[in-house]
Amino acid sequence: MSQMNLRPFLVDDDIRHKIASIVTYAEQNPFTIDQMLDRMNGDIKPPGDMDEYTCIIPYGNRVVFSIEIIGDVKRRHLTMSVNEDGKLPSIVAVEETIKLFGFENELMNCKLGFEDISPVRKAISVMEKIN
Numbered sequence: 001m002s003q004m005n006l007r008p009f010l011v012d013d014d015i016r017h018k019i020a021s022i023v024t025y026a027e028q029n030p031f032t033i034d035q036m037l038d039r040m041n042g043d044i045k046p047p048g049d050m051d052e053y054t055c056i057i058p059y060g061n062r063v064v065f066s067i068e069i070i071g072d073v074k075r076r077h078l079t080m081s082v083n084e085d086g087k088l089p090s091i092v093a094v095e096e097t098i099k100l101f102g103f104e105n106e107l108m109n110c111k112l113g114f115e116d117i118s119p120v121r122k123a124i125s126v127m128e129k130i131n
Helices: 013-028 033-040 091-100
Strands: 054-057 061-070 073-082 111-118 121-129
Touching (some): 013 054, 013 061, 061 121, 073 091
């Protein structure tokens, strides 16, 4: 029988304050389609390389949150990864995290995907249209 190792997920008042700061910053500094194209071309840093968009949630959960505007569509974009090669965050941790960052829909009603962080690490990507 295989063994499942769940990673602790701890959110205290300091983490809640950091999340609130990230959400406020992201709302005031959304990424436009032009900036996203510049990012793909390596002309500007991705949000994951900027402290203003990034949070570490104990123990080893890394979250990046941004707001993106593509044409008339504005969306929340959150990626979550863990600090262990070949592993992903638990679904429960992702579900709780999107709530903390102000997502209005349940995880199953958001656009989901994976993003490569390195050859041996991936992040879970969650996007939600803002009405």
